[in-house]
Amino acid sequence: MLKDSSLRGYLLEESLAWLLRFSGYRLLVHEDQDPVELVSESSTLRVRGRGALHQVDVLGEFAFTPAFSMPVRLFLEAKYYQGRCGLEVVRNAHGVVHDVNENFMTHAGTRPRQRFKYSYALFSAGGFTADAQKYALAHQISLVDLSGASFAWLLGHIGATASSLFKAQKHLPASAPFPVNWMRTELRRALGTSPLHLLPPPSDADGKFMEVAGAAVAEFAAVLRQRSDAELLLGFPSAPFILPLAADDHRAFLEYAEARPDHAVRIRRRGMGAAAEWTVSPADGVGAYELAFKLPEHVEDWISGVEEKERRRTVEVKEQFLSAITLYRVNGAGVRTYQLRYEASSLSRAGNALP
Numbered sequence: 001m002l003k004d005s006s007l008r009g010y011l012l013e014e015s016l017a018w019l020l021r022f023s024g025y026r027l028l029v030h031e032d033q034d035p036v037e038l039v040s041e042s043s044t045l046r047v048r049g050r051g052a053l054h055q056v057d058v059l060g061e062f063a064f065t066p067a068f069s070m071p072v073r074l075f076l077e078a079k080y081y082q083g084r085c086g087l088e089v090v091r092n093a094h095g096v097v098h099d100v101n102e103n104f105m106t107h108a109g110t111r112p113r114q115r116f117k118y119s120y121a122l123f124s125a126g127g128f129t130a131d132a133q134k135y136a137l138a139h140q141i142s143l144v145d146l147s148g149a150s151f152a153w154l155l156g157h158i159g160a161t162a163s164s165l166f167k168a169q170k171h172l173p174a175s176a177p178f179p180v181n182w183m184r185t186e187l188r189r190a191l192g193t194s195p196l197h198l199l200p201p202p203s204d205a206d207g208k209f210m211e212v213a214g215a216a217v218a219e220f221a222a223v224l225r226q227r228s229d230a231e232l233l234l235g236f237p238s239a240p241f242i243l244p245l246a247a248d249d250h251r252a253f254l255e256y257a258e259a260r261p262d263h264a265v266r267i268r269r270r271g272m273g274a275a276a277e278w279t280v281s282p283a284d285g286v287g288a289y290e291l292a293f294k295l296p297e298h299v300e301d302w303i304s305g306v307e308e309k310e311r312r313r314t315v316e317v318k319e320q321f322l323s324a325i326t327l328y329r330v331n332g333a334g335v336r337t338y339q340l341r342y343e344a345s346s347l348s349r350a351g352n353a354l355p
Contacts, residue, residue, distance in 0.1 A: 008080035019232035043181035049099035150246030171209035190221035239321035
């Protein structure tokens with residue numbers, strides 16, 4: 001039987017693909033979208049590396065190309081463990097993305113081919129171990145911690161759905177594996193995260209398993225669709241990590257950011273250690289919006305390492321790493337860029353108080 005934790009991870013990956021739908025993230029699901037780099041085997045997508053083909057569950061291509069770079073593609077992997085995600089997962093991610101980025105050779109007389117910059121982002125519902133964080137930082141693997149209160153609604157629904165699917169396996173024949181590809185396809189069809197013509201036709205299989213599992217998948221997709229405003233805003237600070245930003249009022253943030261795509265913000269830290277959560281709000285628009293995020297645990301450990309230095313270190317992190325947070329979002333007019341600029345108050349610079 002497929003483990004409950006594996007089911008939660010698959011559901012989280014598909015949810016993230018949906019939540020990132022406005023962040024310039026286009027889901028790649030079939031070799032027809034790129035016959036050179038991608039290989040479809042049954043319902044499994046693989047990416048060519050220099051030494052091997054690598055299976056990928058969620059692969060995205062961004063609509064914008066950063067200056068002095070190549071078009072960016074992203075391996076997205078999610079883990080929903082009870083504990084923290086460990087070093088072995090990050091090490092595997094590094095091996096995959098390194099091999100894929102090495103897959104490029106030129107020969108005289110051959111047809112020129114496009115090249116991509118592949119990146120890897122690991123999302124974890126339970127955070128990451130210290131070893132995993134150090135390794136990821138050294139090898140430029142992005143770690144995104146979803147353990148904050150802002151994502152509790154999503155993780156709760158995923159847990160309930162995974163439990164239903166896990167129980168539904170008792171209706172499968174003894175030797176039959178759980179149809180993971182079927183589950184992913186049904187979710188992508190229901191959420192509209194993949195072009196319909198690239199998905200296999202809907203299954204016409206019947207039986208108790210399909211009845212129970214199909215109902216659980218449909219209900220989960222309906223819950224996500226009911227939160228049509230839900231969106232995972234990714235913030236890119238001047239630091240070697242990504243910030244998953246959760247908005248208290250999604251529409252309010254977009255209205256404010258559209259009117260002021262480059263604006264000053266206040267940043268506050270609430271709580272201590274691994275439980276600390278940060279908030280961003282406009283400096284000149286009290287109550288206009290609030291974004292919440294978590295910093296990597298190793299950063300929090302440094303901040304809280306010496307009690308008498310905690311306030312000063314909090315300010316240092318704001319000024320050095322969070323001084324500018326960039327967000328990219330796709331709308332009907334193309335790719336929009338928002339810049340959130342932290343401006344320290346005179347009191348914070350003096351170290352007498354937090355802004």
